[in-house]
Amino acid sequence: MRKARGGVDITAPFSIAMVVLLAGLVLLPMFWLTLTSLRNDAKDFTLSHYQHFVNDPTFIKPLATTLWTSAAVGILCVVAAAPMAWLVARTDLPFKRLLRVLILASFVTPPFLGAFAWVLLGGPNAGLVNQGYYELFGLKAFEATPLINIFSAWGMVFVMALYTFPYVFTFVANSLDLIPSELEEASSILGAPLARTAAHITLPLVAPALLAGFLVAFLQSMTLFGAPAILALPAGIDTMTTKIWSLFQFPPQLGLAAAASLPLLIVTVLLLRAQAAIMGRRGYSVIGGKSTGQRLIKLKAWKVPALALFAIVLGCSIVLPYGVLLRTAFVKNWSAPLAGNLSIEHWRFVFFEFSQTKLALMNTFVLGTTAATVGTILATTIGYLSIRKLVWGHRYLAFLATAPVAIPGIVLAVGLFLAYTSPPLVLYGTLSIIFLAYLTKELPVGYQQVAASLKSVHPELEDASRIFGATRLRALVDITAPLIRNGVIATWLFIFIGSIRELSATILLFTAKTKTISVTMFDLRESNDWGPIAVLSITMLVITFVMVAIINYFTDRRAI
Amino acid sequence: MKSKALFAALAAGAIAMPAIAQETTPAMVAAAEKEGKVVWYSAVDVKVAESVKKAFVAKYPKIDVDVERSGSERVFQRINQEYQSSIKNVDVVNSSDASHFLFWKQQGWLVKHTPPDALKYPPQGRDPDGTYFAWRASLSVMGYNTNLIQEKDAPTGYADLLDPKWKGKLAKAHPGYSGTALTGTYALSKALGWDYLEKLSKQGVQQLQSTTATPKSIASGERAVMVDGNEYNMFIEMQAKSPVKIIYAKEGTPFVTSPTAIFKDAPHPNAARVFQNFLYTPQVQQLIVNEGGNRSLHPDVKEPPERTPLAKIKLLPDDPQGMLPQVNEIKKKYTTLFGN
Numbered sequence A: 001m002r003k004a005r006g007g008v009d010i011t012a013p014f015s016i017a018m019v020v021l022l023a024g025l026v027l028l029p030m031f032w033l034t035l036t037s038l039r040n041d042a043k044d045f046t047l048s049h050y051q052h053f054v055n056d057p058t059f060i061k062p063l064a065t066t067l068w069t070s071a072a073v074g075i076l077c078v079v080a081a082a083p084m085a086w087l088v089a090r091t092d093l094p095f096k097r098l099l100r101v102l103i104l105a106s107f108v109t110p111p112f113l114g115a116f117a118w119v120l121l122g123g124p125n126a127g128l129v130n131q132g133y134y135e136l137f138g139l140k141a142f143e144a145t146p147l148i149n150i151f152s153a154w155g156m157v158f159v160m161a162l163y164t165f166p167y168v169f170t171f172v173a174n175s176l177d178l179i180p181s182e183l184e185e186a187s188s189i190l191g192a193p194l195a196r197t198a199a200h201i202t203l204p205l206v207a208p209a210l211l212a213g214f215l216v217a218f219l220q221s222m223t224l225f226g227a228p229a230i231l232a233l234p235a236g237i238d239t240m241t242t243k244i245w246s247l248f249q250f251p252p253q254l255g256l257a258a259a260a261s262l263p264l265l266i267v268t269v270l271l272l273r274a275q276a277a278i279m280g281r282r283g284y285s286v287i288g289g290k291s292t293g294q295r296l297i298k299l300k301a302w303k304v305p306a307l308a309l310f311a312i313v314l315g316c317s318i319v320l321p322y323g324v325l326l327r328t329a330f331v332k333n334w335s336a337p338l339a340g341n342l343s344i345e346h347w348r349f350v351f352f353e354f355s356q357t358k359l360a361l362m363n364t365f366v367l368g369t370t371a372a373t374v375g376t377i378l379a380t381t382i383g384y385l386s387i388r389k390l391v392w393g394h395r396y397l398a399f400l401a402t403a404p405v406a407i408p409g410i411v412l413a414v415g416l417f418l419a420y421t422s423p424p425l426v427l428y429g430t431l432s433i434i435f436l437a438y439l440t441k442e443l444p445v446g447y448q449q450v451a452a453s454l455k456s457v458h459p460e461l462e463d464a465s466r467i468f469g470a471t472r473l474r475a476l477v478d479i480t481a482p483l484i485r486n487g488v489i490a491t492w493l494f495i496f497i498g499s500i501r502e503l504s505a506t507i508l509l510f511t512a513k514t515k516t517i518s519v520t521m522f523d524l525r526e527s528n529d530w531g532p533i534a535v536l537s538i539t540m541l542v543i544t545f546v547m548v549a550i551i552n553y554f555t556d557r558r559a560i
Numbered sequence B: 001m002k003s004k005a006l007f008a009a010l011a012a013g014a015i016a017m018p019a020i021a022q023e024t025t026p027a028m029v030a031a032a033e034k035e036g037k038v039v040w041y042s043a044v045d046v047k048v049a050e051s052v053k054k055a056f057v058a059k060y061p062k063i064d065v066d067v068e069r070s071g072s073e074r075v076f077q078r079i080n081q082e083y084q085s086s087i088k089n090v091d092v093v094n095s096s097d098a099s100h101f102l103f104w105k106q107q108g109w110l111v112k113h114t115p116p117d118a119l120k121y122p123p124q125g126r127d128p129d130g131t132y133f134a135w136r137a138s139l140s141v142m143g144y145n146t147n148l149i150q151e152k153d154a155p156t157g158y159a160d161l162l163d164p165k166w167k168g169k170l171a172k173a174h175p176g177y178s179g180t181a182l183t184g185t186y187a188l189s190k191a192l193g194w195d196y197l198e199k200l201s202k203q204g205v206q207q208l209q210s211t212t213a214t215p216k217s218i219a220s221g222e223r224a225v226m227v228d229g230n231e232y233n234m235f236i237e238m239q240a241k242s243p244v245k246i247i248y249a250k251e252g253t254p255f256v257t258s259p260t261a262i263f264k265d266a267p268h269p270n271a272a273r274v275f276q277n278f279l280y281t282p283q284v285q286q287l288i289v290n291e292g293g294n295r296s297l298h299p300d301v302k303e304p305p306e307r308t309p310l311a312k313i314k315l316l317p318d319d320p321q322g323m324l325p326q327v328n329e330i331k332k333k334y335t336t337l338f339g340n
Helices: A011-037 A049-053 A057-090 A096-110 A111-122 A128-136 A153-178 A182-189 A193-223 A226-235 A240-246 A254-279 A301-329 A343-353 A355-387 A394-408 A409-419 A431-455 A459-467 A470-500 A517-526 A530-554 B001-015 B026-034 B045-061 B072-086 B096-106 B116-120 B181-191 B193-203 B212-217 B231-239 B269-279 B284-288 B320-338
Strands: B039-044 B066-068 B092-094 B132-145 B172-175 B206-208 B225-230 B246-249 B254-262
Touching: A011 A254, A011 A394, A011 A409, A011 A431, A011 B172, A011 B231, A011 B284, A049 A057, A049 A254, A057 A153, A057 A254, A057 A355, A096 A153, A096 A431, A096 A530, A111 A128, A111 A153, A111 A226, A111 A301, A111 A517, A111 B066, A111 B254, A128 A394, A128 A530, A153 A226, A153 B193, A153 B206, A193 A254, A193 A409, A226 A409, A226 A517, A226 B206, A226 B320, A240 A254, A240 A409, A254 A409, A301 A343, A343 A355, A343 A530, A343 B045, A355 A394, A355 A409, A355 A431, A355 A470, A355 B066, A394 A431, A394 B212, A409 A431, A409 A459, A431 A470, A459 A470, A459 B072, A470 A530, A470 B212, A517 A530, B001 B132, B026 B039, B026 B269, B039 B045, B039 B072, B039 B231, B045 B066, B045 B284, B072 B092, B072 B096, B072 B181, B096 B132, B096 B254, B096 B320, B132 B181, B132 B231, B132 B284, B172 B212, B181 B193, B181 B254, B181 B320, B193 B269, B193 B320, B206 B212, B212 B225, B212 B231, B212 B246, B231 B246, B254 B269
Parallel strands: B039 B066, B039 B092, B172 B206, B172 B225
Antiparallel strands: B092 B254, B132 B225, B132 B246, B132 B254
16 A cells, blocks of 8 residues: 555666766766877877977967966956945945846846947947047047057956956855854944955955955856957957867867867866865855845945946946947947938848848757756756765766866867767767757756755655655655746756857857857857847847846846 | 870860850759758858849749858868768858869869859859859958048058058958958968068057958948958948048059859759859849949959949959968968967
């Protein structure tokens, strides 16, 4: 009578199968990457690719550029985002809700879209910001020094920082929410001025969060491809990602590309270890803390400079770029004044004439939904097996599911390219290889999401169900699944958003039939077709924001 | 002995004989309609490409055209990478780097197919073996923004660009991405030497990836003078009343032919032939001249009166045979000077 319905418990073999599957997914490309970097054309062992890398200044220079610009982005993010986080968490700053929404918007804006927008704003002579600046001061383009030259290493740093600072903001605001404010209050009651309290009490308390935020910002900028390709390449500056990309030009130098990928991988692994050591084992977390009714510091007259800081940062990351994309989408000539220039020609072209729109939208949609669906199923399964510590292998599962965090998109793409262009598995040229890239890349995000939801469900509920005779599967379906439903939906949407904006891996893996929106935009940039780029940018942003709104509907937690 | 020699002579004569054109027959069209579409990798400006497609679909409503537009060098890379991975996707290709066609021909990837109209083309517009033809030609011209520079101050040739006053005001397309820039840069290196390009690289030249992008850069005022850009994009800008003017350099203007060809392993072989034939008809040739601002080698095509006739321009002809073995060297040298 107590016999379990459905018979055997298949958890153990299933778990082993999952370990094998994940190992294949994550480790196979990395295996090929390492192997290729150590082989010559005759497939004999060689260190020549590494020797070439070390001795060739056209490799060392991009590496140096990548390192210093990423560090600069990290510092810039900390300098701007730490005060912002403090203002939101600890003071009576007005419009907090709106400001958080705008920061969330910078968070979900693909950096390459920001880079496109900033070409239109900060091109040294025609850029609209510079045009305004010249007009304001009665200067002439070319003769005066531009206010901003976006085609430079610093231009790239600036744009990357605009879309990376939300990471630092999140880390710091998170940690401020969790740190009781009593110490700070005590300090101010004892008469210390605000600045002194901030420097001696608050800063040391959030130092680990600052450092961790810095490292994540560094990591993010280091692995970006779009922004450097759009902003630094025209100035003749290479970063590691653009360099690896250029090695794929015909005839592709795969051994060198593999050898050039490994330094990125090593730096990433080291930084993530450092970050984990600093933050304990919290990993990528989202702000979950509620304001605990602490006494908020009254800003009084300081509200003006405080809001000015937000205005500058959010103006540069959201208001101006979105504005210029809208404007560009609806005018004939983007650099000319509005009067007599309005037109919907670019929309007509993109949606009714341009052959690639339909295919690219379709591919992007198919990739987004399949990666999100398979990714969510995979993440949920792994999350369940590893959080409940059910069977042998749960440690490996958790490790393998989070390992791709350490693989930069372009490095992953090199590995996938090497693994799946030669028999037995020829996937290059199909959507499958891009799907694998997205799945691998998004797995850690999905896993973290699901794991967080699962941790909040007590195993006793399942145990009770099993005592009454249900199999594990049945308990899962009837008890746990409904409880984590919202978390799972959010996971799906997160992976979808992450997939439709992907560029750095796609750029090496796409072919004519498997183009995505992001790659189509990147190709249009080759010929400076800014109108169609703006139209596609807006389309992509609209889809993203609809998804974000749905996430917010399904989760009580704020996404940021 | 004698008969063998005679046979060899005959065979040689047969090879030298002009290829016989393949007309578009109703049977070919029917087979093409069954295939449903043609995949065209093209380096022509994306809007011109879509116009050609529109004209084709109007004539053959049952055959669709997939336009895959990208810079010539990337078209080349893409096809080679696809063929290396045994992906046979492309039917008809257009690239502004004629040496690509030599390479593909050497690989045995191209089909012999002569569009009827191509027989009317002058010899320099035809591959003697009948695999590719100069679908269009463009000049890689200099140009400037008339709001920023007065006509009397404008440069008249390449040598003028070394004047310090042009520092930070120049834009040039990168031969690593653009076939026109590669052909043009090779012509410049032959006419003026690499030390000229070395001096030019010290002028803070904005690097763009396509000779379709440089005219847009000076039209928007981002740069004042372009070192090289498609003449046809300049015509398009001028028709749109953008403040730009063309300079035909006194040292000569690189003449760049941009052929098309059909791939042997084309997935839509009949549609490819119908399309290739269509590309050389006076209708399309006139379209790419009028709308696209290209130069055509078709004898029946009329040049719009406001354009400077080819005969009045000093040209630097392209030399794909000479360029092919040096392509990587040119790109490498250029990248060392100007960056990637």
